[in-house]
Amino acid sequence: MGEPATRRDGQAGPAAEPGAGAGPLLRTESLTRHFKIGGLFSRQSLHAVDDVGLVIGEREIVALVGESGSGKSTVARLLARLYRPTSGEIYFQGRPLSAVRGRQNLLHYRGDVPMVFQDPFASINPVFRVSHPVMRCLKLHRPELSAEQRHQEAERVFAAVGLTPPAEVLQRFPHELSGGQRQRVGFAQALALRPKLILADEPVSMLDVSIRIGLLNLMADLRDSQGVSILYITHDIASARYVADRLIVMYAGHIAETGPTEEVLTRPRHPYTQLLLSAVPDPRAPLKVGAETDRGEPPKVIDPVPGCRFRWRCPLAIDECHTVTPSLRELLPRHSAACHVARADAATEAFR
Amino acid sequence: MLAVDKVSFDLSAGEFIGVVGESGCGKSTLLFAIAQLLVPPAEITSGSVVFKGRNMVGLTDKEMTAIRWRDLSVVMQSAMNALNPVKSIQAQFADAMQAHGVHSKAEIAERSAEVLRMVGIDPVHLKSHPHQLSGGMRQRAMIAMAMLFTPDLVIMDEPTSALDVVAQRSLMVQIKELQEQLGFAIIFVTHDMSLVSHFSDRLIVMYGGVVAESGATRRVFDSPLHPYSVGLMEAFPSIRGPRIPLTGIPGSPPDLARIPPGCRFAPRCPKVMSRCTETPPELYPVDGTLVRCFLHDGEGASHG
Numbered sequence: 105m106g107e108p109a110t111r112r113d114g115q116a117g118p119a120a121e122p123g124a125g126a127g128p129l130l131r132t133e134s135l136t137r138h139f140k141i142g143g144l145f146s147r148q149s150l151h152a153v154d155d156v157g158l159v160i161g162e163r164e165i166v167a168l169v170g171e172s173g174s175g176k177s178t179v180a181r182l183l184a185r186l187y188r189p190t191s192g193e194i195y196f197q198g199r200p201l202s203a204v205r206g207r208q209n210l211l212h213y214r215g216d217v218p219m220v221f222q223d224p225f226a227s228i229n230p231v232f233r234v235s236h237p238v239m240r241c242l243k244l245h246r247p248e249l250s251a252e253q254r255h256q257e258a259e260r261v262f263a264a265v266g267l268t269p270p271a272e273v274l275q276r277f278p279h280e281l282s283g284g285q286r287q288r289v290g291f292a293q294a295l296a297l298r299p300k301l302i303l304a305d306e307p308v309s310m311l312d313v314s315i316r317i318g319l320l321n322l323m324a325d326l327r328d329s330q331g332v333s334i335l336y337i338t339h340d341i342a343s344a345r346y347v348a349d350r351l352i353v354m355y356a357g358h359i360a361e362t363g364p365t366e367e368v369l370t371r372p373r374h375p376y377t378q379l380l381l382s383a384v385p386d387p388r389a390p391l392k393v394g395a396e397t398d399r400g401e402p403p404k405v406i407d408p409v410p411g412c413r414f415r416w417r418c419p420l421a422i423d424e425c426h427t428v429t430p431s432l433r434e435l436l437p438r439h440s441a442a443c444h445v446a447r448a449d450a451a452t453e454a455f456r
Numbered sequence: 457m458l459a460v461d462k463v464s465f466d467l468s469a470g471e472f473i474g475v476v477g478e479s480g481c482g483k484s485t486l487l488f489a490i491a492q493l494l495v496p497p498a499e500i501t502s503g504s505v506v507f508k509g510r511n512m513v514g515l516t517d518k519e520m521t522a523i524r525w526r527d528l529s530v531v532m533q534s535a536m537n538a539l540n541p542v543k544s545i546q547a548q549f550a551d552a553m554q555a556h557g558v559h560s561k562a563e564i565a566e567r568s569a570e571v572l573r574m575v576g577i578d579p580v581h582l583k584s585h586p587h588q589l590s591g592g593m594r595q596r597a598m599i600a601m602a603m604l605f606t607p608d609l610v611i612m613d614e615p616t617s618a619l620d621v622v623a624q625r626s627l628m629v630q631i632k633e634l635q636e637q638l639g640f641a642i643i644f645v646t647h648d649m650s651l652v653s654h655f656s657d658r659l660i661v662m663y664g665g666v667v668a669e670s671g672a673t674r675r676v677f678d679s680p681l682h683p684y685s686v687g688l689m690e691a692f693p694s695i696r697g698p699r700i701p702l703t704g705i706p707g708s709p710p711d712l713a714r715i716p717p718g719c720r721f722a723p724r725c726p727k728v729m730s731r732c733t734e735t736p737p738e739l740y741p742v743d744g745t746l747v748r749c750f751l752h753d754g755e756g757a758s759h760g
Contacts, residue, residue: 171620172591282708283479312478313647314691317704339620346693346702369695383625384695385650401590401623 129301129333130160130183130217135192137178141406151405152178154357155192157432160301160333165323167336167344167365169380170354173402176337179354180303183335184219185210197300215245218294222306224286228278234289235274238262241296261292264330265322284315291322301333302326308343320347342384345369353377356405356413359432363439373441373448375418412444420445457713459485461665462503469608472635472642474656474673476649476688480709482665483645484613490643491530491611492520508608525552529602531595533614538598539586545572545597546582552604571600574637575630592623599631603638611643616651628655649688653677661685664710664720671745681747683725719749727751 135156142148153175160166170176181187183194185201194201196213204213221227228237235258242254249257262270265288278286287307294302304323308316324347326332338344344351344365351368353361353376361374372378403413412418412425424444432440435448460482467473477483488494490505492512505512507528512520524530532538540548549568558564569579575596586594595615602610612631616624632655635642644652652659653673660670661682669682680686687705707724716722718733725732732750739746740753 171622284708312709313649314478314687314705315708317691317693317702318706320693321701321703341621342693342695345695345699366699379622381695383621385621385625385628385648385653386695401592 128159128161129164129197131195132156132158132183133193133195135179135182135194136190137175137182137187138190148406151357151408153182154405154408155431156354156357156359158352158359158362160335163327163331163333164350165327165334165336165348166350166352167338167348168352168354169338169341169344171339171402173356173404174354175357176354177305180219180305180335180337184217184303185213211245215297216300217303218297218299219303219305220287220290220294220307223310224283224290225310228286228289230278232277233274234276234278234281237289238274238293238296241293245297257296258292261295264295264326265289265292266318267292282315283311284318287311287319288322291326295326295330295332299332301335303335303337305337306339307336309338309340316343317346323347341369341380353380356402358413358429358442360414360443361439361441362432363436367436367439371436371439373435373439373446374414374443375420375445376414377441379417412442458715459498459665459712460489463662463667464503465660465667465670467609467641467643470635470639470641471658472632472644472656473658473660474652475643475645475660475662476647476652477662478647478709480712481662482712483647483662486662487530487611487613487643487645491524491528493530521555525602525607526556526605527607528609528611529605529607531598531602531610531612531615533617539594541586544583544585545589549582549601549604552601556605567604571603572597574603574634575600592619592627595619595627596630599627599634603634606638607640609641609643611645613645614647617646617648624651631655650692661688664715665712666720666748667739667746668721668749669745669747671747675745681742681745681752682721682749683727683751684721687724687726
């Protein structure tokens with residue numbers, strides 16, 4: 105509603121966003137994606153992402169945190185233009201994405217905003233040397249480079265992600281690399297495109313604990329040395345805290361809470377964020393005996409009625425929560441929560 | 457290939473033991489060996505698994521079948537694969553019970569409903585098929601099935617790894633509650649050390665097919681002795697406290713087909729000494745903990 109899905113005049117973008125260079129790198133406005141499910145006589149609509157407005161700045165790691173089914177991967181796919189939004193708009197460097205048409209322009213956008221996938225064992229073709237995907241990306245996205253330059257560039261990005269000696273690693277086959285090294289190949293491939301924003305969908309969840317940190321450090325290093333922004337999608341809030349500048353918590357297709365990482369974690373305003381934090385196992389902390397155990401699960405949002413989507417699990421729900429969908433309110437500087445009960449000052453403590 | 461090399465431990469009735477390690481460290485092979493589930497070409501080449509005074513290695517399939525579910529159950533990692541997708545939960549519970557001579561329909565229905573209630577699922581779901589349950593409920597249903605005969609030992613292979621933190625936490629609490637209530641022993645295999653930190657009595661840290669360290673869980677967490685355990689502990693970003701840069705453990709786990717001559721952790725160890733690369737260390741006792749590291753063999757680094 106409100107925003108028609110077919111606003112593609114292409115002129116509105118730059119006008120609405122004066123000084124595109126100074127603005128955020130990427131911004132979404134009421135981003136919504138529904139999926140049709142069910143048969144002919146039981147048409148239903150699954151609301152995977154509803155009314156999401158997020159901002160990613162330059163040189164920034166933003167973590168998108170949520171449980172499975174929260175819509176976080178759908179957001180990534182919308183940003184990568186693998187899905188088209190049902191309604192709403194994505195602005196990249198001030199320009200609306202719906203205006204990006206034609207193979208060349210799309211290729212250009214995908215070079216600016218590449219994706220790194222979750223499973224490093226499935227995302228690299230096993231029959232080619234690892235140089236192959238990187239070289240192909242370079243050939244496709246940067247045709248101006250000569251063969252010699254392509255090779256140098258491949259070595260540069262391999263060195264940048266810590267695959268050393270690059271000339272030697274480039275000649276290996278995927279099976280000769282460990283999971284952590286393969287995931288680095290994924291980042292090298294993205295980096296070869298000279299991206300502005302890397303969409304990393306659970307890039308470390310398949311890796312062993314002892315090598316996860318290495319990848320997280322790599323992401324921070326890429327931000328600092330290469331100046332890229334990263335959207336880090338994860339269910340692991342502790343790793344988000346480790347690497348991210350800002351945090352966006354999603355629940356059932358909505359943004360529940362967003363703000364600077366430390367700010368959100370030390371003063372979580374939304375009861376769902378509090379629940380998430382209370383569930384993280386922390387070997388350093390003593391077990392809080394008698395801790396509330398929430399046995400609910402995130403709902404599948406099919407043909408929803410208005411109201412907060414967390415209300416069935418929320419111990420603080422009031423009447424309003426059952427009738428009015430809460431929208432994001434800025435409670436503290438840059439820190440917003442979509443909750444009727446949350447207040448800036450008083451601690452609303454649903455789960456500890 | 458030697459996937460699990462001379463791992464020894466004993467488990468008392470009602471004890472909760474956590475086995476942690478990275479992929480390829482042999483933890484799943486160990487668990488399959490204990491449950492006698494290894495399929496050729498994997499086999500137990502030496503050693504024994506004594507369960508309630510009886511060596512299970514070499515038992516015939518028929519003898520093992522009598523033990524499974526009744527005395528010992530296994531909860532697998534992926535409930536979606538472990539449950540039969542074309543049968544209702546009820547039918548699968550009935551299968552297990554009939555295999556052990558319970559044929560009374562009333563008795564089966566009653567017990568099935570009872571175990572489902574124990575894990576917090578409404579018995580109406582007995583008629584559901586696995587795909588109709590959420591991931592968390594499927595895992596609970598698997599655990600309910602393991603409880604059918606109130607076994608003495610439940611072996612769990614990463615039962616929570618497919619779940620979200622919230623579901624994971626509530627399942628762990630539930631498992632612990634059931635254990636306190638029914639008194640079975642648990643062998644819990646996981647790659648996530650922090651998960652068992654509050655639940656297991658003892659912890660076995662495996663690396664490259666051998667035990668690196670084993671001791672009381674709290675003890676291992678508070679003062680890990682093996683450099684690998686230290687590294688693992690430091691590989692977890694914390695949700696509380698100061699935000700400190702972490703390093704993880706550089707390198708990758710050893711290829712078990714090409715085991716290095718000395719300590720298996722030596723190539724990644726920050727405290728490696730010259731003798732570490734020559735002779736493999738034994739398990740040395742230190743205040744009730746066992747640790748496979750020359751730093752703790754009594755001579756320490758002086759010999760290095």
